[in-house]
Amino acid sequence: MKSVHDICRHRWTELLPHVGIDPKYLTGKHTPCPVCGGKDRFRYLNTKGKGGAICNQCGGFNPVDLVMQVTGRDFQEAARELEKLAGSVEPEKPRKARDNAKCREASSALWKGSEALTGDDPVSRYLEARGIDWRLADGDIRYHPSCSYHVDGNQYRRLPAMVAKISDREGKGVSVHRTFLTMDGRKADVEKPKQMMPGGLPKGVSCRTMQLRGDTIGIAEGIETALSAAVLHRVRCWATLNSSQMVKWEPPEGVKRVIIFGDCDLTFTGQAAAYSIAQILKVRHKIDVEVKLPHAFGADWNDVLKDQQQRNAA
Ligand SMILES: [Zn+2]
Incomplete structure (x- = not known):
């Protein structure tokens, strides 16, 4: 009892x-x-x-x-x-759940205050400088003109930022990733130019950087690498943000083929994550899988893209 x-x-x-x-x-x-x-x-x-x-x-x-x-x-x-x-009293939410709910509200407010890319904003310029046509980022990537960057304690500055909505497996927004920029589209000269909004994340989140077409999808770790792989291999590609989220990723409904664009880390972390998720997708989800890695150690897909574009220009 x-x-x-x-x-x-x-x-x-x-x-x-x-x-x-x-x-x-x-x-x-x-x-x-x-x-x-x-x-x-x-x-x-x-x-x-x-x-x-x-x-x-x-x-x-x-x-x-x-x-x-x-x-x-x-x-x-x-x-x-x-x-x-x-029986007549609602259970109180544990502190962690309450804090997470607050963080989600802050993320959602930040996302609502952001703007679509136009080609004439710091985010478009940032992507173009990496050899990525900004129009490719037709998913959850937007521009925020004045995003708060916390220096320390209660001090903060306002900076332009690339904001990327982070979604759970079902596609519901759970957080926002920020890349702080300069007006001319460079990474801001701050200690941590890339930051996730505070708060816990569920397993298997990703940034749906592009809208899907057809039944093939690519995944990569970073936002820039996902977009670069998309340019190089002409496949719609999402970003899982890091290797530990990559191995927990699940494909959306209707996807029949996944191309995994791993990072080629000196520590083999990216490669291990790429092959782990490949095995899970193949064995558990019975999905057609391919793993692609940059050939040079320490290189990511944006390095490969820029290298190719330089060679094409020469
Ligand atoms: Zn007492």
Whole structure:
């Protein structure tokens, strides 16, 4: 049988005031103790939603103890009342979920404040400088004219940025990746020009850099590498952002063939990720797979593209 502690878990903050604990004691800040008084000796902790509290004088309380000591009810009485009320109270969201929800809101606001590429903006110039026709980025890549770059603590500057919507496996936006730029389309001269918005990410996210056509898709790690591979191999290509997300990627509905454009890292990280996801797609998803890697160690697909364009121009 479930105990009163299980039944009321994640509901204590709302339940306790109904059974005689003044909410002024449940703020999580130092307060007088509802049992022995004082000035700031008591603190409601509610660690892991278990409703616990601590007093420097009385020691630790579980929430049922607290109700008993404050109101004089015996255990049976307190537990019965709490269990009865628990069903009518919504469980509180754990802190992490609450923080993530806030981060998603911030990402969504940033995305809504961004603009489509026009060919005459820092993002288009940034892509063109890498040999990528900006019109190719017809998916979730946009321009933000004044994105806040945090220097340290509460200090920040506003910079133009390439913003890329990050979607989960179902295609729902979950975050935004930012590349801070100069007006003339170079990477901004800041310590960390590439940044994900804060907040946790689910497994298998990607940036849907381009709209899909047909049943073949390419994947690469970086946004620029995905677009470069798309130019070189004439295939629509998405970015998984890094090697650990690459191995958790899942193809969207209807895709029959995947070309994996791995990074050719000196540490073999990119290569390992490329072959891992290839194996998963082949064995688990029964999908036609091909792995392509740049020939030179340490090179990515944008290096290959620029190299080819230079040779063509010569
Ligand atoms: Zn006390």
